[in-house]
Amino acid sequence: MDRTRVLSEGHIFEDHAMNDIFVIIGRLFSSFWLNCELFLLTLLFALPLGLILSFGSMSRLRPLSALTKTLVWIIRGTPLMLQIIVIFFAPGLLGWGSPWGTGSAGRFSAATMAFIINYACYFSEIFRGGIQGIPRGQTEAGQVLGMTKTQIFFKITLLQVIKRILPPMANEIITLVKDTSLARIISNKEIVMMAQEYTSKGLIWPLFSTALFFLAFVGALTLLFNGLEKKLDYFKA
Amino acid sequence: MAILEVENLYKRFGDIEVLKGIRFSLEQGQALAIIGSSGSGKTTLLRCLNFLERPDEGIIRVNGAVLFDSGNPSTQREAEIRKKRLNFGLVFQSFNLFPQYTVLKNITLACELLAKEQFGRKGDHSADIKAMQQVIENEAYELLEQMGLSEKAAAYPHQLSGGQQQRVAIARALALRPTILCFDEPTSALDPELTGEVLRVIRSLAAKKTTMVIVTHEMSFARDVADHVIFMDDGVIVEEGRPEDVISNPREMRTRQFLSRFSNESATGEPR
Numbered sequence: 424m425d426r427t428r429v430l431s432e433g434h435i436f437e438d439h440a441m442n443d444i445f446v447i448i449g450r451l452f453s454s455f456w457l458n459c460e461l462f463l464l465t466l467l468f469a470l471p472l473g474l475i476l477s478f479g480s481m482s483r484l485r486p487l488s489a490l491t492k493t494l495v496w497i498i499r500g501t502p503l504m505l506q507i508i509v510i511f512f513a514p515g516l517l518g519w520g521s522p523w524g525t526g527s528a529g530r531f532s533a534a535t536m537a538f539i540i541n542y543a544c545y546f547s548e549i550f551r552g553g554i555q556g557i558p559r560g561q562t563e564a565g566q567v568l569g570m571t572k573t574q575i576f577f578k579i580t581l582l583q584v585i586k587r588i589l590p591p592m593a594n595e596i597i598t599l600v601k602d603t604s605l606a607r608i609i610s611n612k613e614i615v616m617m618a619q620e621y622t623s624k625g626l627i628w629p630l631f632s633t634a635l636f637f638l639a640f641v642g643a644l645t646l647l648f649n650g651l652e653k654k655l656d657y658f659k660a
Numbered sequence: 661m662a663i664l665e666v667e668n669l670y671k672r673f674g675d676i677e678v679l680k681g682i683r684f685s686l687e688q689g690q691a692l693a694i695i696g697s698s699g700s701g702k703t704t705l706l707r708c709l710n711f712l713e714r715p716d717e718g719i720i721r722v723n724g725a726v727l728f729d730s731g732n733p734s735t736q737r738e739a740e741i742r743k744k745r746l747n748f749g750l751v752f753q754s755f756n757l758f759p760q761y762t763v764l765k766n767i768t769l770a771c772e773l774l775a776k777e778q779f780g781r782k783g784d785h786s787a788d789i790k791a792m793q794q795v796i797e798n799e800a801y802e803l804l805e806q807m808g809l810s811e812k813a814a815a816y817p818h819q820l821s822g823g824q825q826q827r828v829a830i831a832r833a834l835a836l837r838p839t840i841l842c843f844d845e846p847t848s849a850l851d852p853e854l855t856g857e858v859l860r861v862i863r864s865l866a867a868k869k870t871t872m873v874i875v876t877h878e879m880s881f882a883r884d885v886a887d888h889v890i891f892m893d894d895g896v897i898v899e900e901g902r903p904e905d906v907i908s909n910p911r912e913m914r915t916r917q918f919l920s921r922f923s924n925e926s927a928t929g930e931p932r
Binding site: 574658 | 710746748749752754757759817832836
Protein backbone atom coordinates (compact mmCIF):
# COMPACT_ATOMS: atom_id res chain seq x y z
CA MET A 424 0.00 0.00 0.00
CA ASP A 425 1.39 3.39 -0.97
CA ARG A 426 1.17 6.26 1.34
CA THR A 427 2.55 9.71 0.69
CA ARG A 428 3.91 11.84 3.43
CA VAL A 429 5.11 15.38 3.38
CA LEU A 430 8.54 15.28 4.95
CA SER A 431 9.81 18.78 4.36
CA GLU A 432 9.02 21.84 2.33
CA GLY A 433 6.27 20.24 0.38
CA HIS A 434 8.48 17.48 -1.02
CA ILE A 435 6.37 14.43 -1.25
CA PHE A 436 8.11 11.16 -0.60
CA GLU A 437 6.58 7.87 -1.51
CA ASP A 438 6.52 5.64 1.48
CA HIS A 439 8.38 2.46 0.71
CA ALA A 440 8.65 -1.03 2.00
CA MET A 441 10.86 -1.26 5.01
CA ASN A 442 12.86 -4.07 3.46
CA ASP A 443 13.93 -1.85 0.54
CA ILE A 444 17.56 -1.65 1.68
CA PHE A 445 18.91 0.32 -1.25
CA VAL A 446 16.37 3.10 -0.88
CA ILE A 447 17.15 3.44 2.79
CA ILE A 448 20.90 3.52 2.22
CA GLY A 449 20.34 6.02 -0.56
CA ARG A 450 18.45 8.33 1.76
CA LEU A 451 21.06 7.90 4.48
CA PHE A 452 23.73 8.86 1.94
CA SER A 453 21.94 11.98 0.80
CA SER A 454 21.33 13.14 4.36
CA PHE A 455 24.98 12.41 5.19
CA TRP A 456 25.78 14.87 2.43
CA LEU A 457 24.36 17.59 4.70
CA ASN A 458 26.80 16.60 7.42
CA CYS A 459 29.63 16.69 4.87
CA GLU A 460 28.65 20.12 3.54
CA LEU A 461 28.45 21.50 7.05
CA PHE A 462 31.86 19.98 7.85
CA LEU A 463 33.57 21.45 4.78
CA LEU A 464 32.01 24.92 5.07
CA THR A 465 32.89 25.09 8.76
CA LEU A 466 36.54 24.23 8.09
CA LEU A 467 36.72 26.65 5.17
CA PHE A 468 35.69 29.65 7.26
CA ALA A 469 36.62 28.67 10.82
CA LEU A 470 40.33 28.10 10.03
CA PRO A 471 41.07 31.65 8.83
CA LEU A 472 38.71 33.16 11.42
CA GLY A 473 40.48 31.15 14.11
CA LEU A 474 43.83 32.56 12.97
CA ILE A 475 42.49 36.12 13.14
CA LEU A 476 41.08 35.47 16.62
CA SER A 477 44.39 34.02 17.80
CA PHE A 478 46.24 37.16 16.71
CA GLY A 479 43.55 39.13 18.53
CA SER A 480 44.13 37.27 21.79
CA MET A 481 47.89 37.71 21.45
CA SER A 482 47.62 41.38 20.59
CA ARG A 483 49.49 43.91 22.67
CA LEU A 484 46.48 46.23 22.48
CA ARG A 485 44.77 45.50 25.78
CA PRO A 486 41.16 46.24 24.70
CA LEU A 487 41.48 43.99 21.64
CA SER A 488 42.93 41.03 23.48
CA ALA A 489 40.42 41.44 26.34
CA LEU A 490 37.53 41.52 23.88
CA THR A 491 38.77 38.49 21.97
CA LYS A 492 39.45 36.47 25.09
CA THR A 493 35.97 37.22 26.44
CA LEU A 494 34.36 36.12 23.19
CA VAL A 495 36.37 32.90 23.14
CA TRP A 496 35.45 32.24 26.77
CA ILE A 497 31.72 32.69 26.12
CA ILE A 498 31.68 30.55 22.99
CA ARG A 499 33.76 27.76 24.49
CA GLY A 500 31.82 27.96 27.73
CA THR A 501 28.33 27.36 26.32
CA PRO A 502 26.99 24.32 24.45
CA LEU A 503 27.15 24.42 20.65
CA MET A 504 23.58 23.16 20.60
CA LEU A 505 22.52 26.22 22.55
CA GLN A 506 24.44 28.51 20.19
CA ILE A 507 22.72 26.99 17.14
CA ILE A 508 19.31 27.62 18.69
CA VAL A 509 20.23 31.18 19.69
CA ILE A 510 21.58 32.07 16.25
CA PHE A 511 18.48 30.74 14.56
CA PHE A 512 15.78 32.09 16.85
CA ALA A 513 17.26 35.11 18.57
CA PRO A 514 17.17 37.68 15.71
CA GLY A 515 13.46 37.05 15.15
CA LEU A 516 12.51 36.90 18.84
CA LEU A 517 14.51 40.01 19.68
CA GLY A 518 12.49 41.94 17.13
CA TRP A 519 15.26 42.47 14.54
CA GLY A 520 13.57 40.29 11.95
CA SER A 521 14.84 36.84 11.16
CA PRO A 522 17.40 36.71 8.34
CA TRP A 523 16.94 32.99 8.01
CA GLY A 524 13.54 32.75 6.39
CA THR A 525 11.40 29.65 6.73
CA GLY A 526 13.10 27.18 4.40
CA SER A 527 15.78 24.56 4.83
CA ALA A 528 18.43 26.83 3.27
CA GLY A 529 18.00 29.31 6.10
CA ARG A 530 18.17 26.60 8.76
CA PHE A 531 21.34 25.26 7.19
CA SER A 532 22.91 28.74 7.04
CA ALA A 533 22.10 29.41 10.69
CA ALA A 534 23.64 26.11 11.74
CA THR A 535 26.72 26.77 9.59
CA MET A 536 27.22 30.19 11.12
CA ALA A 537 26.99 28.80 14.65
CA PHE A 538 29.50 26.07 13.78
CA ILE A 539 31.94 28.51 12.18
CA ILE A 540 31.99 30.82 15.20
CA ASN A 541 32.23 27.94 17.65
CA TYR A 542 35.06 26.11 15.92
CA ALA A 543 36.94 29.31 15.13
CA CYS A 544 37.18 29.91 18.88
CA TYR A 545 38.50 26.43 19.57
CA PHE A 546 40.97 26.68 16.68
CA SER A 547 42.17 30.08 17.86
CA GLU A 548 43.23 28.62 21.21
CA ILE A 549 45.12 25.81 19.50
CA PHE A 550 46.84 28.29 17.14
CA ARG A 551 47.71 30.59 20.03
CA GLY A 552 49.20 27.74 22.04
CA GLY A 553 51.22 26.63 19.04
CA ILE A 554 52.56 30.08 18.19
CA GLN A 555 53.37 31.03 21.77
CA GLY A 556 55.03 27.68 22.35
CA ILE A 557 57.77 28.36 19.83
CA PRO A 558 60.91 29.30 21.80
CA ARG A 559 61.76 32.98 21.70
CA GLY A 560 65.27 32.05 20.65
CA GLN A 561 63.99 31.00 17.24
CA THR A 562 62.56 34.45 16.55
CA GLU A 563 65.68 36.13 17.95
CA ALA A 564 67.97 33.99 15.83
CA GLY A 565 66.03 35.16 12.79
CA GLN A 566 66.25 38.76 13.94
CA VAL A 567 70.00 38.81 14.45
CA LEU A 568 70.36 37.29 11.00
CA GLY A 569 68.63 40.33 9.58
CA MET A 570 65.33 38.65 8.69
CA THR A 571 62.08 40.65 8.54
CA LYS A 572 59.09 39.79 10.71
CA THR A 573 57.32 38.27 7.70
CA GLN A 574 60.32 36.18 6.76
CA ILE A 575 60.67 34.97 10.33
CA PHE A 576 57.01 33.94 10.46
CA PHE A 577 56.88 32.12 7.13
CA LYS A 578 60.39 30.70 6.98
CA ILE A 579 61.03 29.81 10.61
CA THR A 580 57.96 29.82 12.82
CA LEU A 581 55.17 28.51 10.59
CA LEU A 582 56.37 24.97 9.95
CA GLN A 583 57.28 24.51 13.61
CA VAL A 584 53.80 25.70 14.61
CA ILE A 585 52.12 23.33 12.16
CA LYS A 586 54.07 20.36 13.46
CA ARG A 587 53.15 21.32 16.98
CA ILE A 588 49.41 21.82 16.42
CA LEU A 589 48.75 18.84 14.15
CA PRO A 590 47.66 16.41 16.92
CA PRO A 591 45.23 18.79 18.68
CA MET A 592 43.86 20.01 15.32
CA ALA A 593 43.25 16.42 14.24
CA ASN A 594 41.31 15.90 17.47
CA GLU A 595 39.24 19.01 16.97
CA ILE A 596 38.45 18.23 13.34
CA ILE A 597 37.39 14.68 14.14
CA THR A 598 35.11 16.09 16.84
CA LEU A 599 33.64 18.42 14.21
CA VAL A 600 32.66 15.45 12.04
CA LYS A 601 30.46 14.08 14.77
CA ASP A 602 29.24 17.45 16.03
CA THR A 603 27.59 18.05 12.66
CA SER A 604 24.68 15.96 13.91
CA LEU A 605 23.80 18.79 16.27
CA ALA A 606 22.44 20.73 13.31
CA ARG A 607 19.28 18.63 13.69
CA ILE A 608 18.27 20.75 16.67
CA ILE A 609 16.83 23.28 14.26
CA SER A 610 15.46 20.61 11.95
CA ASN A 611 18.33 20.21 9.52
CA LYS A 612 17.80 16.81 7.99
CA GLU A 613 21.13 15.22 8.74
CA ILE A 614 21.94 11.52 8.88
CA VAL A 615 21.35 10.69 12.54
CA MET A 616 17.93 12.31 12.39
CA MET A 617 17.13 10.26 9.30
CA ALA A 618 18.34 7.05 10.94
CA GLN A 619 16.27 7.79 14.03
CA GLU A 620 13.14 8.11 11.90
CA TYR A 621 13.69 4.56 10.68
CA THR A 622 14.20 3.43 14.25
CA SER A 623 10.81 4.83 15.16
CA LYS A 624 9.40 2.71 12.32
CA GLY A 625 10.97 -0.36 13.87
CA LEU A 626 14.30 -0.68 12.00
CA ILE A 627 17.57 -0.70 13.98
CA TRP A 628 20.13 -1.37 11.23
CA PRO A 629 20.08 2.15 9.69
CA LEU A 630 21.63 3.35 12.98
CA PHE A 631 24.51 0.95 12.51
CA SER A 632 24.91 2.03 8.88
CA THR A 633 25.07 5.60 10.11
CA ALA A 634 27.79 4.60 12.52
CA LEU A 635 29.68 3.02 9.63
CA PHE A 636 29.42 6.23 7.58
CA PHE A 637 30.99 8.18 10.42
CA LEU A 638 33.64 5.53 11.06
CA ALA A 639 34.67 5.60 7.41
CA PHE A 640 34.87 9.40 7.35
CA VAL A 641 36.84 9.62 10.58
CA GLY A 642 39.04 6.73 9.45
CA ALA A 643 39.94 8.59 6.28
CA LEU A 644 40.73 11.74 8.25
CA THR A 645 42.85 9.77 10.72
CA LEU A 646 44.89 8.32 7.86
CA LEU A 647 45.33 11.82 6.44
CA PHE A 648 46.54 13.30 9.71
CA ASN A 649 48.84 10.38 10.44
CA GLY A 650 50.33 10.86 6.98
CA LEU A 651 50.89 14.56 7.62
CA GLU A 652 52.52 13.86 10.97
CA LYS A 653 54.84 11.36 9.33
CA LYS A 654 55.81 13.92 6.70
CA LEU A 655 56.83 16.38 9.38
CA ASP A 656 58.75 13.76 11.31
CA TYR A 657 62.02 14.47 9.47
CA PHE A 658 62.93 17.09 12.08
CA LYS A 659 62.55 17.35 15.82
CA ALA A 660 62.04 20.69 17.54
CA MET B 661 89.36 54.87 15.12
CA ALA B 662 87.72 52.22 17.22
CA ILE B 663 85.43 49.87 15.36
CA LEU B 664 82.93 49.76 18.24
CA GLU B 665 82.23 52.53 20.70
CA VAL B 666 79.67 52.26 23.47
CA GLU B 667 78.93 55.27 25.63
CA ASN B 668 76.82 55.73 28.68
CA LEU B 669 74.54 52.74 28.23
CA TYR B 670 71.64 52.44 30.66
CA LYS B 671 68.98 49.75 30.58
CA ARG B 672 66.13 49.16 32.98
CA PHE B 673 63.65 46.30 33.16
CA GLY B 674 60.70 47.57 35.14
CA ASP B 675 62.20 48.66 38.47
CA ILE B 676 65.49 46.88 38.05
CA GLU B 677 68.40 48.79 36.56
CA VAL B 678 70.52 46.25 34.73
CA LEU B 679 73.01 48.50 32.93
CA LYS B 680 74.20 51.56 34.80
CA GLY B 681 76.35 53.60 32.50
CA ILE B 682 78.46 51.22 30.45
CA ARG B 683 81.25 52.71 28.36
CA PHE B 684 83.93 50.90 26.40
CA SER B 685 85.51 50.72 22.97
CA LEU B 686 86.93 47.99 20.80
CA GLU B 687 89.55 48.16 18.04
CA GLN B 688 89.26 46.23 14.81
CA GLY B 689 90.70 42.73 14.93
CA GLN B 690 90.58 42.57 18.70
CA ALA B 691 88.78 40.09 20.88
CA LEU B 692 86.98 41.47 23.92
CA ALA B 693 86.04 39.11 26.73
CA ILE B 694 83.31 40.16 29.16
CA ILE B 695 83.28 38.30 32.44
CA GLY B 696 81.08 38.61 35.50
CA SER B 697 78.54 36.76 37.57
CA SER B 698 74.91 36.12 36.63
CA GLY B 699 72.85 39.24 36.82
CA SER B 700 75.82 41.50 36.19
CA GLY B 701 74.30 42.66 32.90
CA LYS B 702 76.71 41.03 30.46
CA THR B 703 74.02 39.30 28.41
CA THR B 704 71.86 42.43 28.41
CA LEU B 705 74.82 44.42 27.12
CA LEU B 706 75.33 41.96 24.29
CA ARG B 707 71.63 41.98 23.45
CA CYS B 708 71.66 45.79 23.33
CA LEU B 709 74.48 45.67 20.79
CA ASN B 710 72.45 43.29 18.63
CA PHE B 711 69.33 45.41 18.97
CA LEU B 712 67.43 42.64 20.73
CA GLU B 713 66.94 45.09 23.59
CA ARG B 714 66.59 48.84 23.31
CA PRO B 715 68.79 50.80 25.73
CA ASP B 716 67.09 53.55 27.72
CA GLU B 717 70.10 55.79 27.38
CA GLY B 718 73.37 55.78 25.53
CA ILE B 719 75.14 55.78 22.20
CA ILE B 720 76.41 52.90 20.10
CA ARG B 721 78.82 53.62 17.23
CA VAL B 722 80.28 51.25 14.68
CA ASN B 723 83.12 52.52 12.47
CA GLY B 724 82.32 56.03 13.59
CA ALA B 725 78.70 55.86 12.41
CA VAL B 726 76.06 56.31 15.10
CA LEU B 727 73.83 53.24 15.11
CA PHE B 728 71.90 54.10 18.24
CA ASP B 729 71.51 57.36 20.11
CA SER B 730 68.90 57.57 22.82
CA GLY B 731 68.72 61.30 22.27
CA ASN B 732 67.97 60.94 18.57
CA PRO B 733 64.70 59.15 17.79
CA SER B 734 65.52 58.76 14.11
CA THR B 735 68.12 56.17 14.98
CA GLN B 736 65.50 54.03 16.64
CA ARG B 737 63.15 53.36 13.76
CA GLU B 738 62.22 49.69 13.17
CA ALA B 739 63.01 49.76 9.46
CA GLU B 740 66.59 50.83 10.13
CA ILE B 741 67.16 48.45 13.02
CA ARG B 742 67.15 45.45 10.74
CA LYS B 743 70.06 46.77 8.70
CA LYS B 744 71.94 47.79 11.82
CA ARG B 745 71.65 44.29 13.25
CA LEU B 746 73.67 43.06 10.30
CA ASN B 747 76.75 44.85 11.68
CA PHE B 748 76.75 42.28 14.44
CA GLY B 749 76.58 38.53 14.50
CA LEU B 750 75.34 36.68 17.57
CA VAL B 751 76.01 33.14 18.70
CA PHE B 752 73.50 32.14 21.37
CA GLN B 753 74.08 30.07 24.48
CA SER B 754 71.39 27.61 23.33
CA PHE B 755 72.46 27.60 19.65
CA ASN B 756 68.94 28.33 18.30
CA LEU B 757 69.45 26.48 15.04
CA PHE B 758 66.35 26.15 12.87
CA PRO B 759 65.23 22.52 13.35
CA GLN B 760 63.35 22.16 10.07
CA TYR B 761 66.36 22.99 7.88
CA THR B 762 69.53 21.03 7.16
CA VAL B 763 72.85 22.26 8.50
CA LEU B 764 73.70 23.74 5.09
CA LYS B 765 70.35 25.51 4.77
CA ASN B 766 70.67 26.91 8.30
CA ILE B 767 73.85 28.62 7.14
CA THR B 768 72.62 29.83 3.76
CA LEU B 769 69.02 30.83 4.56
CA ALA B 770 69.59 34.41 5.72
CA CYS B 771 72.16 35.08 2.98
CA GLU B 772 69.77 33.89 0.28
CA LEU B 773 66.91 36.01 1.61
CA LEU B 774 69.11 39.11 1.68
CA ALA B 775 70.50 38.39 -1.79
CA LYS B 776 67.00 38.00 -3.25
CA GLU B 777 65.99 41.35 -1.82
CA GLN B 778 68.71 43.07 -3.75
CA PHE B 779 67.16 42.03 -7.03
CA GLY B 780 63.80 43.65 -6.49
CA ARG B 781 60.61 42.33 -8.01
CA LYS B 782 60.65 43.52 -11.60
CA GLY B 783 62.11 41.43 -14.36
CA ASP B 784 63.26 37.86 -14.44
CA HIS B 785 66.29 37.44 -12.29
CA SER B 786 66.17 33.70 -11.95
CA ALA B 787 69.56 33.20 -13.60
CA ASP B 788 71.19 35.81 -11.38
CA ILE B 789 69.53 34.38 -8.31
CA LYS B 790 70.74 30.90 -9.17
CA ALA B 791 74.27 32.19 -9.60
CA MET B 792 74.08 33.94 -6.23
CA GLN B 793 72.76 30.82 -4.56
CA GLN B 794 75.67 28.83 -5.92
CA VAL B 795 78.14 31.37 -4.53
CA ILE B 796 76.39 31.37 -1.17
CA GLU B 797 76.38 27.58 -1.06
CA ASN B 798 80.08 27.37 -1.89
CA GLU B 799 80.90 29.79 0.89
CA ALA B 800 78.76 27.78 3.27
CA TYR B 801 80.68 24.62 2.42
CA GLU B 802 83.93 26.50 3.08
CA LEU B 803 82.68 27.59 6.48
CA LEU B 804 81.64 24.04 7.31
CA GLU B 805 85.13 22.91 6.32
CA GLN B 806 86.64 25.46 8.73
CA MET B 807 84.37 24.12 11.46
CA GLY B 808 85.37 20.54 10.68
CA LEU B 809 81.77 19.62 9.81
CA SER B 810 81.84 19.13 6.04
CA GLU B 811 80.26 15.70 6.19
CA LYS B 812 77.30 17.02 8.22
CA ALA B 813 75.98 19.39 5.56
CA ALA B 814 72.83 17.34 4.93
CA ALA B 815 72.17 16.47 8.57
CA TYR B 816 69.43 18.04 10.67
CA PRO B 817 70.23 19.86 13.93
CA HIS B 818 68.63 17.19 16.13
CA GLN B 819 71.09 14.66 14.73
CA LEU B 820 74.10 16.63 15.94
CA SER B 821 75.79 16.87 19.32
CA GLY B 822 75.70 20.15 21.24
CA GLY B 823 79.24 21.03 20.25
CA GLN B 824 78.49 20.36 16.58
CA GLN B 825 75.31 22.44 16.74
CA GLN B 826 77.18 25.36 18.25
CA ARG B 827 79.83 25.19 15.54
CA VAL B 828 77.07 25.28 12.92
CA ALA B 829 75.65 28.30 14.74
CA ILE B 830 79.03 30.01 14.50
CA ALA B 831 79.20 29.24 10.78
CA ARG B 832 75.68 30.62 10.37
CA ALA B 833 76.67 33.89 12.03
CA LEU B 834 79.89 34.12 10.00
CA ALA B 835 78.06 33.58 6.70
CA LEU B 836 76.69 37.12 6.87
CA ARG B 837 80.21 38.55 7.36
CA PRO B 838 79.36 40.71 10.36
CA THR B 839 81.68 43.53 11.37
CA ILE B 840 81.64 42.34 14.98
CA LEU B 841 80.91 38.77 16.05
CA CYS B 842 79.31 38.36 19.48
CA PHE B 843 79.18 35.23 21.61
CA ASP B 844 76.74 34.90 24.52
CA GLU B 845 78.29 32.25 26.79
CA PRO B 846 78.85 29.93 23.82
CA THR B 847 79.91 26.93 25.88
CA SER B 848 77.71 27.28 28.97
CA ALA B 849 75.07 24.87 27.65
CA LEU B 850 77.59 22.24 26.61
CA ASP B 851 78.88 19.16 28.36
CA PRO B 852 82.48 19.71 29.46
CA GLU B 853 83.86 17.29 26.84
CA LEU B 854 82.23 19.32 24.08
CA THR B 855 83.39 22.80 25.08
CA GLY B 856 86.87 22.15 23.68
CA GLU B 857 85.78 21.86 20.06
CA VAL B 858 83.87 25.15 20.24
CA LEU B 859 86.67 27.00 22.04
CA ARG B 860 89.10 25.75 19.38
CA VAL B 861 86.97 27.33 16.68
CA ILE B 862 86.81 30.65 18.54
CA ARG B 863 90.58 30.55 19.06
CA SER B 864 91.15 30.13 15.34
CA LEU B 865 88.80 33.04 14.64
CA ALA B 866 90.81 35.15 17.08
CA ALA B 867 94.03 34.10 15.36
CA LYS B 868 92.53 35.41 12.12
CA LYS B 869 91.93 38.74 13.82
CA THR B 870 88.13 38.53 13.77
CA THR B 871 86.64 41.37 15.79
CA MET B 872 84.78 39.63 18.59
CA VAL B 873 82.94 40.25 21.86
CA ILE B 874 82.74 37.11 23.97
CA VAL B 875 80.72 36.78 27.15
CA THR B 876 82.15 33.75 28.87
CA HIS B 877 82.80 31.89 32.09
CA GLU B 878 85.85 30.13 30.68
CA MET B 879 88.55 32.13 32.49
CA SER B 880 91.67 30.52 31.11
CA PHE B 881 90.20 30.65 27.63
CA ALA B 882 89.48 34.35 28.09
CA ARG B 883 92.99 34.93 29.37
CA ASP B 884 94.54 33.14 26.39
CA VAL B 885 92.39 34.50 23.60
CA ALA B 886 91.23 37.98 24.57
CA ASP B 887 93.10 41.19 23.79
CA HIS B 888 90.98 43.09 26.27
CA VAL B 889 88.90 41.97 29.25
CA ILE B 890 86.00 43.68 31.01
CA PHE B 891 84.75 42.54 34.40
CA MET B 892 81.15 43.54 35.06
CA ASP B 893 79.30 43.42 38.33
CA ASP B 894 75.85 44.75 39.15
CA GLY B 895 75.51 46.68 35.91
CA VAL B 896 78.82 48.54 35.94
CA ILE B 897 82.30 47.89 34.62
CA VAL B 898 84.35 47.26 37.74
CA GLU B 899 87.66 46.65 36.07
CA GLU B 900 89.02 46.42 32.56
CA GLY B 901 92.34 45.97 30.89
CA ARG B 902 94.64 43.35 29.46
CA PRO B 903 93.87 39.75 30.42
CA GLU B 904 97.19 39.44 32.26
CA ASP B 905 96.07 42.28 34.47
CA VAL B 906 92.37 41.67 35.00
CA ILE B 907 92.35 37.88 35.23
CA SER B 908 95.78 37.03 36.53
CA ASN B 909 96.40 40.09 38.67
CA PRO B 910 93.16 41.90 39.47
CA ARG B 911 93.30 45.20 41.32
CA GLU B 912 89.73 45.44 42.56
CA MET B 913 88.41 43.43 45.51
CA ARG B 914 85.22 42.48 43.68
CA THR B 915 87.19 41.12 40.75
CA ARG B 916 89.37 39.07 43.03
CA GLN B 917 86.33 37.68 44.86
CA PHE B 918 84.72 36.70 41.60
CA LEU B 919 87.82 35.08 40.13
CA SER B 920 88.66 33.11 43.25
CA ARG B 921 85.80 30.77 42.40
CA PHE B 922 87.43 29.53 39.23
CA SER B 923 89.91 26.65 39.36
CA ASN B 924 92.90 26.38 37.07
CA GLU B 925 91.86 25.14 33.65
CA SER B 926 93.56 25.02 30.26
CA ALA B 927 92.25 27.06 27.37
CA THR B 928 90.43 24.10 25.88
CA GLY B 929 88.51 23.50 29.09
CA GLU B 930 90.34 20.42 30.31
CA PRO B 931 91.77 20.56 33.83
CA ARG B 932 95.54 20.94 33.93
